[in-house]
Amino acid sequence: MLDTPFTFELRGPGFVPSRHDNHIQRTLASMRGQYCDPAAYEALLAKGDALLYEVYELNRPHKAGEVLHGISIVHPGRVGEEYFMTKGHFHTVLETAEIYYCLSGQGAMVMETPDGEWAVEALSPGRVLYVPPRWAHRSVNTGAEDLITFFAYPGHAGHDYGTIEQQGFRKLIVERDGRPEIVDNPRWKKITN
Amino acid sequence: MLDTPFTFELRGPGFVPSRHDNHIQRTLASMRGQYCDPAAYEALLAKGDALLYEVYELNRPHKAGEVLHGISIVHPGRVGEEYFMTKGHFHTVLETAEIYYCLSGQGAMVMETPDGEWAVEALSPGRVLYVPPRWAHRSVNTGAEDLITFFAYPGHAGHDYGTIEQQGFRKLIVERDGRPEIVDNPRWKKITN
Numbered sequence: 001m002l003d004t005p006f007t008f009e010l011r012g013p014g015f016v017p018s019r020h021d022n023h024i025q026r027t028l029a030s031m032r033g034q035y036c037d038p039a040a041y042e043a044l045l046a047k048g049d050a051l052l053y054e055v056y057e058l059n060r061p062h063k064a065g066e067v068l069h070g071i072s073i074v075h076p077g078r079v080g081e082e083y084f085m086t087k088g089h090f091h092t093v094l095e096t097a098e099i100y101y102c103l104s105g106q107g108a109m110v111m112e113t114p115d116g117e118w119a120v121e122a123l124s125p126g127r128v129l130y131v132p133p134r135w136a137h138r139s140v141n142t143g144a145e146d147l148i149t150f151f152a153y154p155g156h157a158g159h160d161y162g163t164i165e166q167q168g169f170r171k172l173i174v175e176r177d178g179r180p181e182i183v184d185n186p187r188w189k190k191i192t193n
Numbered sequence: 194m195l196d197t198p199f200t201f202e203l204r205g206p207g208f209v210p211s212r213h214d215n216h217i218q219r220t221l222a223s224m225r226g227q228y229c230d231p232a233a234y235e236a237l238l239a240k241g242d243a244l245l246y247e248v249y250e251l252n253r254p255h256k257a258g259e260v261l262h263g264i265s266i267v268h269p270g271r272v273g274e275e276y277f278m279t280k281g282h283f284h285t286v287l288e289t290a291e292i293y294y295c296l297s298g299q300g301a302m303v304m305e306t307p308d309g310e311w312a313v314e315a316l317s318p319g320r321v322l323y324v325p326p327r328w329a330h331r332s333v334n335t336g337a338e339d340l341i342t343f344f345a346y347p348g349h350a351g352h353d354y355g356t357i358e359q360q361g362f363r364k365l366i367v368e369r370d371g372r373p374e375i376v377d378n379p380r381w382k383k384i385t386n
Contacts, residue, residue: 005304005322064257093258126202150321154260
């Protein structure tokens with residue numbers, strides 16, 4: 001852990017940071033149950049365990065004064081008509097925000113609150129997205145190239161993946177007539193705590 | 194104040210955000226006593242109150258879970274041999290960090306802690322700089338174009354400008370033989386609280 005200022009390079013076209021402490025790779029096998037078409041999921045998995053997305057993180061203490069940060073790369077592709085996407089999560093400390101700067105690609109952020117609100121915002125190079133406290137968020141790649149974003153969030157936020165794993169997001173992004181469309185998630189069901 | 198996700202465009206060459214809530218403009222007159230050469234300062238001011246730097250901010254609550262963010266633009270120029278720069282500050286809550294992503298231009302971040310450490314890191318397009326908790330920071334434009342950075346920091350950080358206004362930074366960035374050089378600040382003096 002560094003206590004002195006540090007820098008790293010973040011340049012196109014690939015935007016892999018020149019320095020990073022963690023490199024997380026999520027494959028299809030790790031997202032069982034998260035896509036809306038189980039048959040399409042199993043058929044794709046039978047062809048191989050595709051790499052869906054990658055995250056490069058810089059280590060900092062998980063404390064409120066720190067700004068955790070890194071790069072997210074969602075690869076292009078679909079499971080049936082549903083685009084490749086991240087698992088998505090709430091923050092464990094619900095009252096924490098996150099900010100994204102889109103570096104490359106085309107996509108969307110799917111978001112919702114525990115209170116019933118939902119939102120979808122398009123991502124394209126040069127666009128900044130602010131995800132306020134309370135909003136779960138998932139990146140979806142709707143394009144033909146990698147969707148690459150730089151992200152930063154408070155050090156004490158934490159990740160709650162379990163809620164989304166169990167109930168999903170209210171909205172899905174699917175391809176219809178060659179274009180992304182927002183549709184209701186037929187399997188969405190609020191879990192009772 | 195928005196409680197729902199929001200986006201804005203941040204694109205070159207100028208990188209003025211398509212949406213912003215505050216536009217701060219700092220001129221030479223607001224930095225009396227901050228440059229090391231008072232005669233050069235007065236001579237330049239006599240020619241007009243030059244615009245040194247601008248900050249575009251997005252409003253969010255000043256709370257720990259938020260990520261305050263915006264764009265800093267330091268214009269090119271010098272006061273004597275010292276490059277145009279921001280006032281620089283500690284965070285009021287000392288144990289809070291800040292992260293910068295350099296979008297355009299050439300410069301440096303001058304940093305120091307209350308404990309006697311100092312650091313200078315170069316800024317150029319594509320470079321990310323992490324300023325850990327406890328480090329005061331000032332952007333310096335050492336190039337011929339605008340130095341433009343995207344910044345993000347914890348919502349509860351606050352700004353302490355007074356300490357730097359009174360004691361300055363330990364190190365200055367000056368032009369010598371046409372190139373930036375780090376030199377001791379002859380007028381640096383730690384204030385006693």
